[in-house]
Structure formats: C-alpha cells, structure tokens
Amino acid sequence: MSDIPQIEREVDKIVEMIKDSTYLVVFTGAGISTESGLSDFRGKDGIWTRKEKGLPPKHGKHFDEVKPNKAHYAIKELQDMGLMKYLISQNVDNLHLESGIDSSLVAELHGNYKLMKCFECDERFTSVELKWDREIHGRGFRTEPQQANQPVCLECGGRIISSVVNFNDPMPEKEMKISKDHAAKCDLMLVIGSSLSVQPASNFPRKAKKNGAKLIIINIDPTTQDDLASIRITNKAGDILPQIVEKLKKVL
Numbered sequence: 001m002s003d004i005p006q007i008e009r010e011v012d013k014i015v016e017m018i019k020d021s022t023y024l025v026v027f028t029g030a031g032i033s034t035e036s037g038l039s040d041f042r043g044k045d046g047i048w049t050r051k052e053k054g055l056p057p058k059h060g061k062h063f064d065e066v067k068p069n070k071a072h073y074a075i076k077e078l079q080d081m082g083l084m085k086y087l088i089s090q091n092v093d094n095l096h097l098e099s100g101i102d103s104s105l106v107a108e109l110h111g112n113y114k115l116m117k118c119f120e121c122d123e124r125f126t127s128v129e130l131k132w133d134r135e136i137h138g139r140g141f142r143t144e145p146q147q148a149n150q151p152v153c154l155e156c157g158g159r160i161i162s163s164v165v166n167f168n169d170p171m172p173e174k175e176m177k178i179s180k181d182h183a184a185k186c187d188l189m190l191v192i193g194s195s196l197s198v199q200p201a202s203n204f205p206r207k208a209k210k211n212g213a214k215l216i217i218i219n220i221d222p223t224t225q226d227d228l229a230s231i232r233i234t235n236k237a238g239d240i241l242p243q244i245v246e247k248l249k250k251v252l
C-alpha cells in the first residue's frame with residue numbers, strides 16, 4: 001500500500017492529465033466563491049438549502065464586499081501558463097474577472113452583477129458608464145416593467161436590462177454559443193464548485209464527456225455527474241487548486 005496520501009496521488013494524476021491535455025476548459029459554479037465569503041446555493045449552508053429550512057442566507061456578504069480567493073487565482077495561473085483555453089462560469093459575482101481572467105477567455109452564462117446589457121443590441125455596459133442608480137432606476141430585471149427614467153443603451157438607445165439571468169430568463173446567446181464550441185473542442189474539463197443541478201449550464205460537462213473529453217470534478221458535495229468523472233475530489237477548491245498549479249509549474 002503506497003504511503004503517499006490518497007489526495008496527493010489524486011493531485012498528481014490531475015497534474016498528469018492537465019499536462020497531457022491539449023484543450024483544457026474549466027467550468028465553475030458558486031462553490032468556487034464560498035472561500036471568498038459568499039454563500040453557494042445547494043451546499044450544506046447554501047441559499048436554497050437554508051431557504052428550504054425557512055432560514056435566511058448565512059453570510060449575507062454582498063458581491064461588492066468580497067475578493068477573489070486562492071481558487072480563483074489558481075485558475076488565473078492556468079490561464080497565464082497557457083494551459084486553460086477557456087473558462088465557463090455560472091457565477092455572477094465578477095470574481096473571475098477581478099482575479100485577472102481575460103474577458104475574451106470567459107463566458108459568464110448567468111451574467112455579471114456589475115454589467116447591464118441592451119435588450120436590443122446586446123451591448124454591455126457597467127452601471128457607472130450608464131449612470132444607472134438602482135435606488136432610482138430599479139434593478140433593471142427583464143421580468144420587471146421598464147421605467148421611463150431608466151438610462152437607455154449608449155449605442156442604439158434600446159432598453160437596458162441587468163445582464164443577470166434570472167430563472168425563466170432566456171440564456172445569453174453569445175455566451176452559450178461560444179461555450180458550446182469550447183466544450184465540443186476540449187479534451188479535458190475541470191469542473192469546480194458546482195452541484196451541476198441547473199440546465200442548460202450543467203449540460204456542458206456532460207456534452208464534453210460525450211465528445212470524448214475526460215472530466216475532473218472538484219466539489220465538496222455530490223454532483224449529478226460524479227459517475228462521469230475520471231477523477232472526483234471531495235475537497236475545498238482553495239486547498240486543491242493551488243497544489244495542482246504548484247506541481248504543474250515543476251513539471252512544465
């Protein structure tokens with residue numbers, strides 16, 4: 001029996017798989033941001049988990065109050081090492097962009113709380129660019145009536161809405177198309193901090209696997225696609241990812 005701890009053997013195997021991959025895509029969910037102080041949704045203290053028990057969200061920290069954590073920066077290093085070809089994220093917290101991920105290398109499938117978009121031409125703007133004040137102009141959700149005082153698109157004068165995708169909202173076409181292309185091209189998908197409960201986002205790992213890619217899942221609780229993973233690590237992303245990156249630096 002090897003005296004190397006199991007977790008170290010698994011990290012070594014992941015390092016080998018990343019080293020041997022030609023097209024690594026990373027897929028993230030809310031679990032990658034819990035070590036920044038945000039709640040996830042379906043983890044043991046998740047927003048929906050607690051809501052089902054009649055409890056309020058645990059942390060109550062707002063996106064503006066938190067910073068990227070070690071897991072976000074480890075993914076940024078995979079980008080900088082040229083190993084990560086694309087990042088697909090379900091998170092709206094802006095922490096991947098804030099960690100330095102190139103905006104051309106990430107699809108934020110559920111939008112970004114800092115960004116508004118034009119309902120007509122799909123152009124993106126920050127609230128600051130638009131002079132959009134939520135106190136005066138409201139949240140700008142597509143499902144809410146437009147207000148006469150709301151700023152309009154700086155490009156085409158169209159209606160401005162929040163880029164955040166709420167349940168029953170249509171998914172952003174551009175992000176879905178580019179994510180589909182990268183998921184089809186990848187030979188390895190690293191899934192981090194997602195229960196893989198919500199479609200269509202959670203279809204991407206399954207599709208990648210179907211196209212012949214290998215899946216690695218790093219997640220504390222079980223996910224809906226654990227059976228598809230070549231390696232399944234039940235551990236904190238902020239503990240595992242820096243180990244993977246440090247070992248990759250030694251072998252590349």
Ligand code: APR
Pocket residue numbers: 028029030031032034035040041042043044046090091110192193194195196197198218219220221222235236237238
């Ligand atoms: N390291 C690894 N895994 C973690 C960590 C961590 N530090 N913290 C939490 N997790 C795991 C939890 O065990 C959980 O299974 O992350 C997973 C997060 O799953 P969800 O809370 O379901 O979040 P996500 O998969 O991103 O949800 C998808 O659902 O409510 C919608 O729009 C919302 O984008 C969200 C979508």
